[in-house]
Amino acid sequence: MTHKILVVDDEPDLEPLMLQRMRRAIRRGVYEFVFARNGIEALQKLDEQDDIDMVLSDINMPEMDGLTLLEQIPSVNPDIRAVIISAYGDMQNIRTAMNRGAFDFVTKPLDFDDLRITVDRTLQHVEEWRDALKSRDRLVTLQNELDVASKMQQSILPTSFPSGPTYKVFGTMEPARNVGGDFYDVVRLQDDQIGLAIADVSGKGVPAALFMMSSRTLLKGAAISFHEPGEVLSEVNNLIQEDDTAGMFVTMLYATYSPATGVFTYASGGHDPPLVIHADGSSTLLPLTGGIALGVVPGLEYRQESYTLAPDDTVILYTDGVTEATNIDDELLGIEGVREYFGPGHLSTDAEATGMEVMNVVRDFTGDAPQHDDITCLTLRQG
Numbered sequence: 001m002t003h004k005i006l007v008v009d010d011e012p013d014l015e016p017l018m019l020q021r022m023r024r025a026i027r028r029g030v031y032e033f034v035f036a037r038n039g040i041e042a043l044q045k046l047d048e049q050d051d052i053d054m055v056l057s058d059i060n061m062p063e064m065d066g067l068t069l070l071e072q073i074p075s076v077n078p079d080i081r082a083v084i085i086s087a088y089g090d091m092q093n094i095r096t097a098m099n100r101g102a103f104d105f106v107t108k109p110l111d112f113d114d115l116r117i118t119v120d121r122t123l124q125h126v127e128e129w130r131d132a133l134k135s136r137d138r139l140v141t142l143q144n145e146l147d148v149a150s151k152m153q154q155s156i157l158p159t160s161f162p163s164g165p166t167y168k169v170f171g172t173m174e175p176a177r178n179v180g181g182d183f184y185d186v187v188r189l190q191d192d193q194i195g196l197a198i199a200d201v202s203g204k205g206v207p208a209a210l211f212m213m214s215s216r217t218l219l220k221g222a223a224i225s226f227h228e229p230g231e232v233l234s235e236v237n238n239l240i241q242e243d244d245t246a247g248m249f250v251t252m253l254y255a256t257y258s259p260a261t262g263v264f265t266y267a268s269g270g271h272d273p274p275l276v277i278h279a280d281g282s283s284t285l286l287p288l289t290g291g292i293a294l295g296v297v298p299g300l301e302y303r304q305e306s307y308t309l310a311p312d313d314t315v316i317l318y319t320d321g322v323t324e325a326t327n328i329d330d331e332l333l334g335i336e337g338v339r340e341y342f343g344p345g346h347l348s349t350d351a352e353a354t355g356m357e358v359m360n361v362v363r364d365f366t367g368d369a370p371q372h373d374d375i376t377c378l379t380l381r382q383g
Helices: 014-021 023-027 039-048 066-076 091-099 112-155 205-225 229-242 334-341 351-366
Strands: 003-008 031-036 052-058 081-087 104-108 167-174 181-188 194-201 250-257 263-269 275-277 283-285 304-308 314-318 375-382
Touching: 003 014, 003 039, 003 112, 014 023, 014 031, 023 031, 031 039, 039 052, 039 066, 052 066, 052 112, 066 081, 066 091, 081 091, 081 112, 091 104, 104 112, 167 181, 167 194, 167 351, 181 205, 181 375, 194 205, 194 314, 194 375, 205 229, 205 250, 229 250, 229 263, 250 314, 275 334, 283 334, 314 351, 334 351, 351 375
Parallel strands: 003 031, 003 052, 052 081, 081 104
Antiparallel strands: 167 375, 181 194, 194 250, 250 263, 263 304, 275 283, 275 314, 314 375
16 A cells, blocks of 8 residues: 655755655555645645555644644644654654644654654554554444434333233343344234244344344244144245244243143243243253254244143243343353242242233342343243
């Protein structure tokens, strides 16, 4: 890359001297020089040529001196760095120049070895500054993307939940800074049954949010069309396979609940099993059903299991943001940490209270450790 340097000096001998002493670097394409005789000419050059990287300017010049030029440069291009040429020992002007934004200075008579070092150091700073600006712009773009993804993610989550004389449902999610793809949903089915789903989409940002929304739509359609949870997951898996998802997949647990019988039937596609908290504080971790994440292998049949809830049982569905939460010592909370909290003597009164308690368990355990994943919980309590 050739760096363009604007040299500003009213001495006519400086231009040929600079070109002669820097001729090797010029031939190699390291430097390209542009010359101006005073500050006014320099500003014109800067306005005409937007690829100038640095300014090397004398202080004492007619029409506009170097100190005044320093004040004007940021209005033309704030990313240009300036080096001042000053008389040896002229500390007052040097101090003024540095206060007005000069990056460095060299003294007359010019020592060209020292000048090369100063120029190279200045240009290196210019490159690092530009890289920093690019990184900042990328971060701004990424943050904007994450904000969009977060809004998309929040927009599909239910804000009201079904309830009846014998049951209540509640869901909550605390998104991570790097937006992932957790979601939950509740679907009203025929014969007063309730469908419950919780899922975790692979990836981050807008692509994950888009895939999450698509997965949720496919799930809802399949839940209305098919009665059994295993059939629902099989259908969603096949539909995902038909789409171009760029290798993305989703872990999902889908269950149906009958308030009339208390039967809770579920199928898992690579997702953590449900946890049932009983009235006496004991708990049951329901068995896995052996299914793998949706979107990985087409044509799979997903097995399902059923469990009959007793009065005052609470089912907790969760994502790995709960079980894989870590504290500052890099220890995992795990499902056992949740079960320990809801131990003997603990009274769980309703679905919402239990859901919020799960979130508090995670917060208390992680403390000051950063949150790396969405924390999502969906609870069903049978009265």
